Amino acid sequence: MLDVMLGKEKRRRLGPGIATILMLGVVPAAIAQPSGAGPTAADPQDATARKLLTRLDLEKYKATIKGLTQFGDRRQGTERNRKAVDWIEAQLQSYGCPTERLRYVYDPPARPTPARPAEEKAFEPTLKSGEVRLGPGGSRYRGIQKQTGVNTDANAQPDAKLRELNAEPATNGPREEVYCTKVGTTHPNEMYIVGAHMDGHGWGEAANDDGSGTALVMELARIFSLPDVQTERSIRFVLWNNEETGLNGARAYVEQRAGLQGKEDPPGSGRYPEPKWLAMFQHDMMMWDHGMPRADGTWNPEQRPEADINVEFQSTALRAEEAMKLAFLFRDANEKFATDYPAAVGPHMTNTDSTPFMDFVPALSLRENERGMHTGAGWNPTWHQPIDVYATFSDKDFRLGFNAMQTTGGAVALLAGTKIVEPPAPK
Numbered sequence: 001m002l003d004v005m006l007g008k009e010k011r012r013r014l015g016p017g018i019a020t021i022l023m024l025g026v027v028p029a030a031i032a033q034p035s036g037a038g039p040t041a042a043d044p045q046d047a048t049a050r051k052l053l054t055r056l057d058l059e060k061y062k063a064t065i066k067g068l069t070q071f072g073d074r075r076q077g078t079e080r081n082r083k084a085v086d087w088i089e090a091q092l093q094s095y096g097c098p099t100e101r102l103r104y105v106y107d108p109p110a111r112p113t114p115a116r117p118a119e120e121k122a123f124e125p126t127l128k129s130g131e132v133r134l135g136p137g138g139s140r141y142r143g144i145q146k147q148t149g150v151n152t153d154a155n156a157q158p159d160a161k162l163r164e165l166n167a168e169p170a171t172n173g174p175r176e177e178v179y180c181t182k183v184g185t186t187h188p189n190e191m192y193i194v195g196a197h198m199d200g201h202g203w204g205e206a207a208n209d210d211g212s213g214t215a216l217v218m219e220l221a222r223i224f225s226l227p228d229v230q231t232e233r234s235i236r237f238v239l240w241n242n243e244e245t246g247l248n249g250a251r252a253y254v255e256q257r258a259g260l261q262g263k264e265d266p267p268g269s270g271r272y273p274e275p276k277w278l279a280m281f282q283h284d285m286m287m288w289d290h291g292m293p294r295a296d297g298t299w300n301p302e303q304r305p306e307a308d309i310n311v312e313f314q315s316t317a318l319r320a321e322e323a324m325k326l327a328f329l330f331r332d333a334n335e336k337f338a339t340d341y342p343a344a345v346g347p348h349m350t351n352t353d354s355t356p357f358m359d360f361v362p363a364l365s366l367r368e369n370e371r372g373m374h375t376g377a378g379w380n381p382t383w384h385q386p387i388d389v390y391a392t393f394s395d396k397d398f399r400l401g402f403n404a405m406q407t408t409g410g411a412v413a414l415l416a417g418t419k420i421v422e423p424p425a426p427k
Contacts, residue, residue, distance in 0.1 A: 146378025
């Protein structure tokens with residue numbers, strides 16, 4: 001299959017371990033062993049994926065991000081967050097994607113405040129890979145660094161209406177997050193999970209973190225739910241809550257549903273409330289790639305010429321080898337289907353909702369920048385800041401997120417075994 005999807009030269013670079021992926025079901029056997037000989041055997045699948053992706057629209061993507069910003073930063077534990085969950089669910093239902101909600105309680109014990117200066121906290125390493133990195137966010141010391149943190153000052157937001165919208169503080173208690181499922185036609189008991197988190201903070205609109213990822217997932221749900229689209233395997237589109245408090249929504253999903261995988265309920269019904277997880281793909285901050293801060297602390301207002309989409313796996317995860325191979329499969333899907341920006345693969349996935357999944361199933365995170373190397377080192381002035389509003393971003397920025405959507409959409413279309421069924425000819 002990788003000879004077909006990646007080409008023989010790329011397959012040689014990946015090594016002989018692809019059999020592991022095929023045995024464990026990460027890549028469906030129907031795609032892995034197409035009939036016929038030679039690369040042309042996969043052309044119909046590529047053509048189907050391209051046809052499906054033509055139904056994506058940059059303006060629809062932007063409109064979905066704009067729709068999310070009406071709820072301000074969507075901070076968890078607030079009425080604006082609950083209204084955003086309702087709005088997301090209504091949109092998914094309008095696409096014909098049947099929705100469900102996962103419920104959990106967020107009530108962490110109070111933590112004592114450490115007697116340390118705020119600037120020291122901002123420079124703690126965050127990577128889980130075992131490497132010792134003392135730069136901001138656990139990054140390597142490279143180039144110009146800038147301190148990062150979460151804005152908690154309402155007065156830093158100059159827009160009075162947005163200040164008022166974001167004024168309600170978070171309170172602990174019950175939480176909900178919404179998901180919808182495209183049910184597979186021949187293997188409904190297996191699925192790919194496509195996710196992003198819908199909550200934010202920082203007194204902005206959370207347009208990039210993570211309206212950009214939420215809109216990406218919602219737009220993919222829209223095109224995969226069109227009535228003439230069929231997939232052999234199921235696809236679940238999930239919009240996590242409580243990411244900013246420690247991945248709590250994703251952790252609750254894993255805790256509640258990991259043990260239900262692949263169980264038919266009721267027996268003999270052909271219904272699988274939680275199909276077996278084949279892989280999990282997360283999208284977290286998709287639009288800002290303007291490079292490192294300047295020496296004087298200012299920022300390049302233009303997207304850098306080298307802007308790309310980062311596809312990350314975690315090298316220390318139990319399913320790291322399979323995740324690595326999927327990451328390169330995504331990179332190849334980017335080369336096939338993305339119109340503008342390339343993809344790069346990195347081994348330090350961290351601090352996002354794919355983390356709770358990574359020891360259960362191959363997991364990837366798609367981002368605008370490397371989490372530790374770039375974002376944690378201060379490359380993004382919008383991160384958790386009042387300027388994370390829709391108006392901050394240019395069409396080039398929105399198009400970077402759109403290209404990530406093309407990348408994931410193309411990869412998932414191939415992995416899930418997608419068909420576009422022509423309507424019957426009139427009699």
